[in-house]
Amino acid sequence: MFSIPVLTFAFILPVSVFALEAKVLKPTKNGTFDVGIIITPGADIAGEAYEQLGIKLQEAFNGRMWISLLCDFPFNTPNPLQLGTGVSESISKFKDAGFQGKNIFLAGHSLGGVFVGSYGLNHWSQLKGVMLFASYLTRSHRLRDYPLPVLTISGDLDGLTRITRIVDTFEELENETLHNPTPLNLITPVIVMRGINHGHFASGNMPPNVLKHDLPVDKDITFDIAHSTIASHVSNFITVNTGLPKEDYAKATAGLKGAYTSTQNIIKPLSKIKALDTNKAKSSFSTVTAQKYILGDKLAAHVDVGDKEISLQEIDFYEPDVQLKNKSFAHVQTYSNVVVPFDPEDVSLNPQTPSEIQSVMKSKEGMIELLPGVPHDSRNLTCRDLNKFLYHVALNASSSLAHNRSVERNSPEITFHDDGISGNVLNWTLDSLDLKYGANGALDVTSYAFIVAADDKGGKMAGTIHCKLLSPYRAMEWIYIDSLKRNVS
Structure with missing residues (x-):
């Protein structure tokens, strides 16, 4: 995952010079309730590159799903100074087109996820939840203390958001799940998907830094399959944390629990070898x-x-x-x-x-x-x-x-x-x-x-x-x- 100091943007042209566009994908299904997802791109990736993922999200969810793609960040790199404007514009466009309710989720890929995580801390009243695509809450923030439901989701072939970093977040969730009566694996799920890499959350040609560091994918995983897999987990997360649609709640709950077990199996060899030298006994x-x-x-x-x-x-x-x-x-x-x-x-x-x-x-x-x-x-x-x-x-x-x-x-x-x-x-x-x-x-x-x-x-x-x-x-x-x-x- 990328790291760009926030202050960098203060020395570039004022961000107000750049008009941020919220490109809205209207629902493809009928229903009695609305859910909106605002997607913040990763560094050097255009917002339009997430359209195919947005379409898969709409297909996976059994309700009226609205998607907003945040486009035209300066240099195709998200920044916290414009993120709030993008969220507000997205919600406004949703409502102007007929969106009803308050079920708004904010998603971010890679560096976009870093800014999304910070935004949710300070603007939780605007949102129903946060989704971190190939990203994570930084170490200064604990899952249990986050004011919103938060989904952390990545692939085991991600060369930028390393699985060894996700191990730490999953172990945090694992420990909290064991000692907390609240089912945090449903509220703050951490999911690692087999065969998926960093670029799979978007589409099209990846920027040089992703091409340099990302891992070749498993032969059986196409962009279409990756997007469907991501969309299934996102749909389950939304259903569990909104309660909608009611008829899908049990299935979505089972889906998140299954993802927890699957991730646990992927993580287990890494956690075991990590504990050989990093443990409470302080013995190598x-x-x-x-x-x-x-x-x-x-x-x-x-x-x-x-x-x-x-x-x-x-x-x-x-x-x-x-x-x-x-x-x-x-x-x-x-x-x-x-x-x-x-x-x-x-x-x-x-x-x-x-x-x-x-x-x-x-x-x-x-x-x-x-x-x-x-x-x-x-x-x-x-x-x-x-x-x-x-x-x-x-x-x-x-x-x-x-x-x-x-x-x-x-x-x-x-x-x-x-x-x-x-x-x-x-x-x-x-x-x-x-x-x-x-x-x-x-x-x-x-x-x-x-x-x-x-x-x-x-x-x-x-x-x-x-x-x-x-x-x-x-x-x-x-x-x-x-x-x-x-x-x-």
Whole structure:
């Protein structure tokens, strides 16, 4: 999803110079009640590009549905300064043409959804609900606190509104659904559709930024099928939150509940792998697994490992704590810092998963010195080997659909390079895991290691290894999204 600072518009020509047009599609069905949807386009997409979706929305809804397409934003990019004018003009045109009632919904695609979400917060009395097409409420706004029903809907092949960003919103809904007697999965549904990408909400030629970042679609998904799928979910959302038509309410409720279950199944592998290193226990599975793996099976069988996540400021000062239980068994306390991307504007175009896991572990050499009578193998593994292993953790946990897409589209493997060696622990902290995204889904990974020999007499960190680890969640995000991109450099 795009991010354009609102203040940018203050330095362009006054928006009043540009006449915003509300293009109205009148109802195609008869009925006893009216519903209106005002559609705000995404960046660089003309409002007219949503006409085919509007037609499908009218076909899907069993009532008099009015559609307004907001057209002629400056540079075909929506802005909050004109959105209110567009809403008012749309409602006025609806009423002049015979619209009755107050069932007005405001929809926005991509960047348009960002502005629509903000508009609904301050103008909720004008609207019956809000729809975010390939968009979401930013992190400063909670679903449960939003003053209107809000539909968050996107596709699992969206290269701009990444499914890994939607995971966070769905988990928020999932948690609220478990602990709230109000059925929020009907009032604030979060829906991910199989095979649909960012451009599927519109029609025609997509702008360069969408073409660059969006994912190729599944072969069986056409624009017509995508629009019908979107329209079905939107129709259910409207019926449930207006109660109209009454005869469709039960079916619409079942439809939203089914969409919740379907989305839950799509999201589940991502949520599970995310929780390995981001959890309430503040313990990194990746570091625990890497510690055991680097020791080898024989030695690891005599070691119990626990991990504690600490801050970036603390990571330089910690070393693994080893407690010998007896001559043949020890407990190792490792330490980790899970580094998440700095994203104050909440832009889903960029990777949403940890950029690295800083892991402080006991080296194999160090454990052999502490447990000299315990058998061990002769393998000497590096941080590179650990990252290969963690990649396969993600690969094995991915859905069968993700595997099939990788095979069908001939996705590349990640290329793992030899470790860079940091001269001291401070340099290691500053040497970030090198993730280079290349053309046609390529990803090159280079870790950095800081190793202190077991017989080192110069400091307290003797027998330790510091590794920059690849987060399995970052690896899974690459499998689901970035590995599928084509001709992107």
